[in-house]
Amino acid sequence: MNLDFSQIVPYIPFILKGIWATLEFVIFSIIIGLVLGTLLALCKISGVSLLKWVANAYTSIFRGTPLILQLMIIYYAIPQLTGYDIPIFLSAVLTFGLNSAAYVSEIIRAGIMAVDKGQMEAAEALGIPYRPMMLNIILPQAIKNILPALLNEFITLTKESAIVSTIGYLDLMRRAQIVGADIYRNFEPLLLAGAIYWVMVFILTKIGQAVERRLRHSD
Amino acid sequence: MIKTKEIKKVFGNNTVLKNITASINQGEVVAVIGPSGSGKSTFLRCLNLLEEPTSGEIYINDKKITDKKVDKLAIRKNIGMVFQHFHLFPHMTVLDNVTYAPQKVKGLSKVEAQKIAKELLAKVGLTDKESAYPNRLSGGQKQRVAIARALAMEPEIMLFDEPTSALDPEMVKEVLDVMKDLAGTGMTMVIVTHEMNFAKEVADKVMFLDDGILLEEGEPKAFFNQPKTERARDFLDKVL
Numbered sequence: 001m002n003l004d005f006s007q008i009v010p011y012i013p014f015i016l017k018g019i020w021a022t023l024e025f026v027i028f029s030i031i032i033g034l035v036l037g038t039l040l041a042l043c044k045i046s047g048v049s050l051l052k053w054v055a056n057a058y059t060s061i062f063r064g065t066p067l068i069l070q071l072m073i074i075y076y077a078i079p080q081l082t083g084y085d086i087p088i089f090l091s092a093v094l095t096f097g098l099n100s101a102a103y104v105s106e107i108i109r110a111g112i113m114a115v116d117k118g119q120m121e122a123a124e125a126l127g128i129p130y131r132p133m134m135l136n137i138i139l140p141q142a143i144k145n146i147l148p149a150l151l152n153e154f155i156t157l158t159k160e161s162a163i164v165s166t167i168g169y170l171d172l173m174r175r176a177q178i179v180g181a182d183i184y185r186n187f188e189p190l191l192l193a194g195a196i197y198w199v200m201v202f203i204l205t206k207i208g209q210a211v212e213r214r215l216r217h218s219d
Numbered sequence: 220m221i222k223t224k225e226i227k228k229v230f231g232n233n234t235v236l237k238n239i240t241a242s243i244n245q246g247e248v249v250a251v252i253g254p255s256g257s258g259k260s261t262f263l264r265c266l267n268l269l270e271e272p273t274s275g276e277i278y279i280n281d282k283k284i285t286d287k288k289v290d291k292l293a294i295r296k297n298i299g300m301v302f303q304h305f306h307l308f309p310h311m312t313v314l315d316n317v318t319y320a321p322q323k324v325k326g327l328s329k330v331e332a333q334k335i336a337k338e339l340l341a342k343v344g345l346t347d348k349e350s351a352y353p354n355r356l357s358g359g360q361k362q363r364v365a366i367a368r369a370l371a372m373e374p375e376i377m378l379f380d381e382p383t384s385a386l387d388p389e390m391v392k393e394v395l396d397v398m399k400d401l402a403g404t405g406m407t408m409v410i411v412t413h414e415m416n417f418a419k420e421v422a423d424k425v426m427f428l429d430d431g432i433l434l435e436e437g438e439p440k441a442f443f444n445q446p447k448t449e450r451a452r453d454f455l456d457k458v459l
Contacts (some may be wrong), residue, residue: 010444121269122306126372127296136319139311 008188011179015192018172019200025092025169026161028156032097034198037104044109055105062102066162071095092164096157103153111146112138144215151208155201162197172196220407221266221376226275226285228261228431235261238275238433243424246405250418250439252342253428254454257412262428264380266409267298296324299369303381305361308369313340314349317368324372332371339367343397359390362448363397370401377401379410402424415458419443427451 008015043055062070075091078084115138123133165174176193180186221243228236229441235258243249251259264270265277268284268291277285284294307316317336321327327335340346343363353361362382369377379398383391395417402408402421412418418425418439425442427435429450443459446452 007248051386060244074261083430115307118302118304118306119308122300125267125269125295125298125300125302126369127294127324129292129324132323136323137308 003188004185005188007183007185008179008192011182011189012192015172015175015179015189015196018175018193019196020162021169021175022158022171022173023200025089025096025164025171026154028093029096029100029157029161032089032093033104033152033157036097036101038108040101040105042106044105045112059102059105062099063106067095067099067160068166070099071163071167075215078198088164088167088169091167092161092169096161096164098156100153103156107149107153108142108146111142111144111149114145115130115141124210147215148208148212151204151211154177155204155208158200158204159197220247220280221409222278224276224278225263225266225312226265226272226277228258228265228270229273235431236265236272238431239428239431241426241433243348243407243409246407247423248406248408248421249270249410249424249426250422251409251411251412251426251428252415252454253434256430257428259428260380263409263411266357266376266378267295267300269300276296279393291377293323296372297374297376299372299374299377301365301369301377301382301405303384305353305358305365305425307361307364309353312350312352313356313364315347315354316364317371322378334369336367340364342400343367344393346437357390358386362386362390362394366397366401367396376407376409379408379412381411381413383412383414383450413458414456415443420453427454429454432452 040055040058043051046052069090074095075086075088078086078091119137119141120133122139128137161171162173164171165177168174172193176189177186180187183189221241223239223241223422225238225240226236227234234341239258239262245455249363251262253259264324266279275285276283279294279298283289284291308319311319314333314336317339318329318332321332322329337346337349340349343366345360345363345367348356348360348364353364366382380400382398383394383458387395391414395414397423398408398410410418410422420439422439424431424436425439427442427446427448431445434448435446435451442451443455446455
């Protein structure tokens with residue numbers, strides 16, 4: 001055991017910058033995932049079989065292949081196919097956004113399906129058209145099922161974001177590796193990065209619990 | 220007012236309704252009774268197209284509602300329905316539950332809808348619960364709100380699907396009393412029920428379904444005193 005944390009002190013600002021680098025692309029990915037995921041969920045519950053098929057195929061592909069493979073394909077294959085030299089940040093956001101959309105669409109679909117079938121029947125029996133029924137009756141109830149699972153998805157996304165270090169994006173993980181290579185000590189910077197990831201996830205978890213408590217409170 | 224012609228309903232390889240032909244007149248109160256699984260609820264749900272009959276025809280006010288082109292929502296505006304498990308909207312107050320559909324479907328203003336709702340809530344004895352959420356109500360209160368919600372659309376026909384089956388025994392009466400009042404106003408009502416005394420007392424006609432077949436129909440007195448079929452006799456022996 002020869003731990004020496006004093007050696008990474010000069011590198012701490014460099015590593016801390018990685019927090020924002022990570023958060024920045026995670027936030028963009030979440031937005032893409034939410035928008036696209038909602039659209040996919042609507043396709044899945046629509047009665048139109050073509051839309052359903054497309055949305056299900058999309059989900060199946062993005063959930064059925066490794067995230068790192070998707071990242072590599074987007075980062076290396078797009079330039080090869082189109083000649084467009086895709087920036088690292090864009091590849092990262094695109095990969096995580098597209099991947100997250102698959103999971104988000106399942107969360108939203110399941111949340112809507114979990115609303116008591118009787119609610120839809122009661123609305124139909126009153127002659128309420130589909131749109132107001134979804135917007136005013138089904139979705140407000142589905143939100144309660146959806147939000148906690150969605151926050152869980154964001155936590156996963158934050159942790160898995162470390163994978164973008166493999167294409168050279170200067171996130172928290174990548175910075176820890178660079179420092180490790182610089183000072184020939186890996187344990188200390190990696191431990192610091194790990195602690196920071198844990199704190200970020202811890203905060204998200206606490207937010208999730210608070211949201212869940214509030215939702216339960218309104219029951 | 221309501222006519223069904225040989226309606227048949229098949230779920231998978233299970234035929235739930237077997238060629239039911241019946242007619243219900245304006246202002247008539249019809250009790251639909253029979254053993255569990257006899258198709259009573261399915262029959263009722265066909266009348267507002269919550270279930271679409273596999274074959275056969277249904278006419279309401281001489282309009283064929285089993286036509287493919289028919290606007291289901293327009294049909295349902297005119298037919299209220301009360302469910303066994305209430306199905307109130309849990310995220311809305313009692314008043315909002317009752318005013319929502321008249322505003323959205325009939326385009327009433329909030330003020331107009333609230334006026335109607337308040338009258339109806341007074342009628343079912345729940346004026347003091349206007350701003351309560353459904354989870355604060357007892358089963359009997361929930362069902363009375365559900366009746367008010369259906370009546371707020373000012374339908375010509377009311378369908379009741381075992382409205383008291385999910386209630387604690389001491390709450391059955393308050394709901395039946397509301398329904399009795401409603402029957403007194405000349406509303407056309409079709410009620411799937413296990414409350415034989417209520418059927419005897421309030422109904423103008425009893426329909427007895429067994430295994431998807433309309434075995435008997437007639438006046439309650441005649442039916443309860445002298446059922447014509449063996450099957451109805453058996454059933455009445457068990458439930459009375």
